[in-house]
Amino acid sequence: xxxxxxxxxxxxRVHYGAGAPALDDVSLSLAPGLTGLLGPNGAGKSTLLRVLxxxxxxxxxxxxxxxxxxxxDPDAARARIGYxxxxxxxxxxxxxxxxxxxxxxxxxxxxxxARRETVAALLARVNxxxxxxxxxxxxxxxxxxxxxxxxxxVAAPPVLLVDEPTVALDPIERHRLHDLIVELAAERAxxxxxxxxxxxxxxxxxxxxxxxxxxxxxxTPDALVRALHGRTWRARVAHGDAAALRSSLRVIRDRLVAxxxxxxxxxxxxxxxxxxxxxxxxxxxxxxxxxx
Numbered sequence: 001x002x003x004x005x006x007x008x009x010x011x012x013r014v015h016y017g018a019g020a021p022a023l024d025d026v027s028l029s030l031a032p033g034l035t036g037l038l039g040p041n042g043a044g045k046s047t048l049l050r051v052l053x054x055x056x057x058x059x060x061x062x063x064x065x066x067x068x069x070x071x072x073d074p075d076a077a078r079a080r081i082g083y084x085x086x087x088x089x090x091x092x093x094x095x096x097x098x099x100x101x102x103x104x105x106x107x108x109x110x111x112x113x114a115r116r117e118t119v120a121a122l123l124a125r126v127n128x129x130x131x132x133x134x135x136x137x138x139x140x141x142x143x144x145x146x147x148x149x150x151x152x153x154v155a156a157p158p159v160l161l162v163d164e165p166t167v168a169l170d171p172i173e174r175h176r177l178h179d180l181i182v183e184l185a186a187e188r189a190x191x192x193x194x195x196x197x198x199x200x201x202x203x204x205x206x207x208x209x210x211x212x213x214x215x216x217x218x219x220t221p222d223a224l225v226r227a228l229h230g231r232t233w234r235a236r237v238a239h240g241d242a243a244a245l246r247s248s249l250r251v252i253r254d255r256l257v258a259x260x261x262x263x264x265x266x267x268x269x270x271x272x273x274x275x276x277x278x279x280x281x282x283x284x285x286x287x288x289x290x291x292x
Contacts (some may be wrong), residue, residue: 002270005064006158006189007052012061014047014213022047023058024213029160034185036204037193040290045193046086049163053083059134066158068190079107084145088161091180092137096128096147099136101153107155107176112194122150126180142173149180166199177201209289217289219231228280228288233265236277245272252287266291 007030014023021042028035039045049186050056052063055072061079064072090099097130099117109115123129126146131139139147144163152160162181166174182203184190192203201205201221209217232252237245242261244252249271253264264278265271266288 005031006066007066008062008190009052010062012051012063014044014056014058021213026061026210026215028215028218030059030189030191030210032158032185032189033189033206034182034190034192034204036200036207037191038197038200038209038286039193039210040195040205043195043210045195045210045289046163047213048058048210049083049085049161049191049193051164053161054078055083064151072200073152079155080157080159082154082157083161084148084152084160084162084165086167087147088146090136091148093135095133095135096123096139096150098130099147100150101281103151103154109155109263114178121215122153125153126150126283127176139202140173142169142176145169145173146180149177149184151182152222160184160188162190163194166194166196167194174238197283197286207282209286211290217285221285223280224285227279228266228284231266231268232278232280232284233267233271233275234262234278235272236260236262237274250291252284252291 010027012023012026013021015021017171024049024249037045037048047056051058054070054077057071066080068077068080069112097119100122101115104115104118109118123132126149128143128150131143134145136144136147147239166177169177181190181192194200205220206217207224208215236257237260239259239261242263245251245263249265251263257264264284265275
């Protein structure tokens, strides 16, 4: 990705108790633009975003936000970060205008005239000006997500972290949020965390795949797909035959089709009679990366 890094993390480790680490030697570097953080539920994505947002200290490693050592000076780092967590609760009786004014005060936007100007600009940017005086409890899920983005943008941070922002949105609101995030990434480094391959495919020019706390794939979607070219094979088999094939082949995906099972396998050559070569896609990349 072009441009100097705005966010760098090196060797991040986080342990919860005596089990496997939630983050295991994670490193990344984000320049201006949109990077997808792709991983299954439980991969460590939310833990990573909390560490990057200075809400949780890692057990080891370093984080730099726009030139600031985030572990040594978290307050200065927070001034350079906008964070949209997976779950957030806004006071239901407040309006978007009141809520944004409150966060502008917390971010040090002074005097009152400057706050009014900031709030008006943010409401227009996320297309909420028409509902600026409606209670938050009356907003749709998509409107609340866009309000969360507006809160994250108070004080114009150069780094934006968003965690699963499109979950449970209807297709129209999802597309609207996609457009907004792409627009924002033209001006800042955006890390977009999701388990939805379609979101990354639609939005991101760079992608990290996180699995069991480790970065297992990193690159552009096109490059990651090309790395699988010629190694994906597919066959439709009887349901009763699928178990034996799963145990003997590297099956990365399977799905039911009219009572049969369609298997996608990674192999250097045709793995068994009936398998045909198939062009890989980003879904195959993701499935292969987490199929350990």
